[in-house]
Amino acid sequence: TQSTRPQRLLGAVQKKATRGNPRSVIQTIDQFCRQREWAMNVGDEKGCILDSVVTETNPTTVLELGTYCGYSTVRIASLLPPQARLITLEFNPDFARIARQVITWAGVQDKVELVEGASGDLIPKMKAQFGVNTFDLVFLDHWKDRYLPDTKLMEECGLLKKGSILLADNVICPGTPDYLEYVRNSPRYQSQYFKSHLEYTKVEDGLEKSVFLG
Ligand SMILES: O=C(NCCc1nnc(-c2ccc3[nH]cnc3c2)[nH]1)c1cc(-c2ccc(F)cc2)cc(O)c1O
Numbered sequence: 001t002q003s004t005r006p007q008r009l010l011g012a013v014q015k016k017a018t019r020g021n022p023r024s025v026i027q028t029i030d031q032f033c034r035q036r037e038w039a040m041n042v043g044d045e046k047g048c049i050l051d052s053v054v055t056e057t058n059p060t061t062v063l064e065l066g067t068y069c070g071y072s073t074v075r076i077a078s079l080l081p082p083q084a085r086l087i088t089l090e091f092n093p094d095f096a097r098i099a100r101q102v103i104t105w106a107g108v109q110d111k112v113e114l115v116e117g118a119s120g121d122l123i124p125k126m127k128a129q130f131g132v133n134t135f136d137l138v139f140l141d142h143w144k145d146r147y148l149p150d151t152k153l154m155e156e157c158g159l160l161k162k163g164s165i166l167l168a169d170n171v172i173c174p175g176t177p178d179y180l181e182y183v184r185n186s187p188r189y190q191s192q193y194f195k196s197h198l199e200y201t202k203v204e205d206g207l208e209k210s211v212f213l214g
């Protein structure tokens, strides 16, 4: 039977990346996507912006919405201090199966909890079921029409505190117009746009960083 793109991406990681070395896993995936097949990872250009936001936030508790193959999961986890943890939500079981193997190959599995299910169902369970108080950083990279409802849901569930950072991928391409309008006009957020490009292309895209003001 035909392999899927995530399966071929995992194959490249297991063939070329050094076990336990997150940077080599990231490099291998970026090379695969540039030289073999495009895939919807945040990529190396936007990935550098993600790295700088993670390091300046120095988060203890991180939520990622949309794991896909685990590229940004590995990128974020490799920058976290030892006791910090990253919860990543993935809806698609085939993506989740691949992501678990990429995360383990990179050796960051002890900092990561991958949960399968819909963000709308799982976010209200974060406190009771996952022992979360509030998130210091949320990376939004899932379905683009879920960014706004899930942000409102996180507010309602008390998962954001004064100073919590939301970092959203793809605010230009594919685009999240309702989310952008909300975070840029709400008095409860201070927003900043980081202009970049759609992963592995020359198409404009960018990340929106929004600080929750409480
Ligand atoms: O769709 C994207 N990303 C979303 C995947 C996903 N992976 N997981 C989910 C999920 C959806 C509900 C969920 N509920 C709970 N977890 C969930 C996870 N969604 C995406 C698409 C593009 C893209 C750009 C230009 C094109 F021509 C084609 C494509 C670029 C990107 O950087 C993306 O992130």
Ligand SMILES: [Mg+2]
Pocket: 040, 041, 042, 141, 169, 170
């Ligand atoms: Mg994305």
